[in-house]
Amino acid sequence: MKRVVVAGMGFAGVRAARALAGQGMEVLLVDRHNYHLFQPLLYQVATAGLEQESIAYPVRAMARNWPGTRFILAEITGADLDARTLRTSAGTIPYDYLVVGGGSVTNYFGNDAIARHSFDLKKLSDAEQLRNHILWSCERAVAETDPDKRRALMTFVIVGGGPTGVEFAGALIELVRYVLSKDYPELQAREARIILVEAAERLLLAMPEKLSAYGAEKLHRMGVELLFGRRVVGASGEQVELDGGEIIRAHTLFWSAGVRAAPLAEALGLPAGPGGRVPVLPDLTVEGRPELFVVGDMAHVVQDGQPLPMVAPVAMQMGVYAARAILAREWGRPLGPFRYRDKGSMATIGKSAAVAVSHGLNLRGYPAWLAWLLLHLYYLIGFRNRILVMLNWSWYYWFHERQVRLITDCERSVEKVE
Ligand SMILES: Cc1cc2nc3c(=O)[nH]c(=O)nc-3n(C[C@H](O)[C@H](O)[C@H](O)COP(=O)(O)OP(=O)(O)OC[C@H]3O[C@@H](n4cnc5c(N)ncnc54)[C@H](O)[C@@H]3O)c2cc1C
Numbered sequence: 001m002k003r004v005v006v007a008g009m010g011f012a013g014v015r016a017a018r019a020l021a022g023q024g025m026e027v028l029l030v031d032r033h034n035y036h037l038f039q040p041l042l043y044q045v046a047t048a049g050l051e052q053e054s055i056a057y058p059v060r061a062m063a064r065n066w067p068g069t070r071f072i073l074a075e076i077t078g079a080d081l082d083a084r085t086l087r088t089s090a091g092t093i094p095y096d097y098l099v100v101g102g103g104s105v106t107n108y109f110g111n112d113a114i115a116r117h118s119f120d121l122k123k124l125s126d127a128e129q130l131r132n133h134i135l136w137s138c139e140r141a142v143a144e145t146d147p148d149k150r151r152a153l154m155t156f157v158i159v160g161g162g163p164t165g166v167e168f169a170g171a172l173i174e175l176v177r178y179v180l181s182k183d184y185p186e187l188q189a190r191e192a193r194i195i196l197v198e199a200a201e202r203l204l205l206a207m208p209e210k211l212s213a214y215g216a217e218k219l220h221r222m223g224v225e226l227l228f229g230r231r232v233v234g235a236s237g238e239q240v241e242l243d244g245g246e247i248i249r250a251h252t253l254f255w256s257a258g259v260r261a262a263p264l265a266e267a268l269g270l271p272a273g274p275g276g277r278v279p280v281l282p283d284l285t286v287e288g289r290p291e292l293f294v295v296g297d298m299a300h301v302v303q304d305g306q307p308l309p310m311v312a313p314v315a316m317q318m319g320v321y322a323a324r325a326i327l328a329r330e331w332g333r334p335l336g337p338f339r340y341r342d343k344g345s346m347a348t349i350g351k352s353a354a355v356a357v358s359h360g361l362n363l364r365g366y367p368a369w370l371a372w373l374l375l376h377l378y379y380l381i382g383f384r385n386r387i388l389v390m391l392n393w394s395w396y397y398w399f400h401e402r403q404v405r406l407i408t409d410c411e412r413s414v415e416k417v418e
Helices: 011-020 039-046 059-063 112-117 124-143 147-153 163-183 209-222 312-331 366-379 383-399 410-414
Strands: 003-007 026-031 035-037 056-058 069-073 076-080 085-088 091-094 097-100 104-106 155-159 193-198 224-228 232-235 239-242 247-249 252-255 259-261 289-294 345-350 353-358 361-364
Touching (some): 011 026, 011 059, 011 097, 011 312, 124 147, 147 247, 163 345, 209 224, 209 345, 209 353, 209 361
Parallel strands (some): 026 069
Antiparallel strands (some): 104 259, 345 353
């Protein structure tokens, strides 16, 4: 029986594994985490809206329903591509086919100071650490008598006006205005500053201008300060430096201004294209290696003159395609090249406010928010997770309360630890 190794159980890996299960092949699933993480909702864990368990799902719980699959919890450290073996912390794993979906990491564009003194959202622990830090900043602000220091503790700078930056900014201002203002009556809600810095002249560049303008207007009315055409060039943990030398005193810097392919691509010795992503052929294999598929954020595919974005729908479609390509080859059937079918994109801004574009249709406000809600619930893995998330969202919708206001690690929350 031929063996397929699926390296990485993100959006692409899970789809590939599901499509390969029960098809007469041995399927080995490898990941450094024993769960699949729903990254698009990490910002809600960071802003005390969701418990971390509700956006993660154990791989073994999925695998037990997928005939012929087995999970190995291991760090993948390298490969011998000629010998078709993967090196992992759990030993060497031979394969006939390899599907690599290692995802991406935050790109700081070589700025070490920003990397050291900013928060990002990629892992569950990042979200918990950021939530701890936000709540700790409030605790410290309450005890602070110097008004300048107090203001710096309550100033949050967000870099990047893409969906992650916009969603985080909206969720954070709602947390401060509706929830923390009640928890900390000593702090004036208006003392808190949330500043979103975007290098371009508008938010949500992938969306039509009208929707960007709606998003910006909505955030502005909610109290988020928007700085367009500006860049953050430095950080020290107590202040943030903008291009032109302007300094903002702020203890929190959230970086969502770029991603690059996961280091796994380099560890496997794969060719590197823009952003470290691996250039692949139209069937998602690496040139000269017909048994090696690269999928999801790690794969660089140009379609209609544009590189495909690093988003979950692209990853899911690539994962399914790679599985089908392997099966087609085994069964001696033809399969056309990979083509991404874009069903649209969306971003939520706050309660009852979102923007969405799908099949040429532009939605904003409540209908877009409802569509966002339903789609995220649909794609979340696990019935219990869906119930938990729905409960938390309903609770917030009706009572303006975020339940997960817990500081779970006091020491690490004060200083970011690498
Ligand atoms: C905060 C945030 C918000 C986002 N919001 C949206 C959104 O609203 N809509 C949208 O479409 N997309 C969104 N995305 C992007 C989306 O999550 C990614 O495009 C998607 O996760 C990519 O899927 P993937 O399978 O390529 O990688 P991932 O889902 O990142 O999975 C990669 C897997 O590989 C594993 N791995 C990596 N290296 C190793 C190694 N060396 N050894 C073992 N295992 C390894 C990881 O543990 C992980 O499980 C968001 C991303 C983030 C971080």
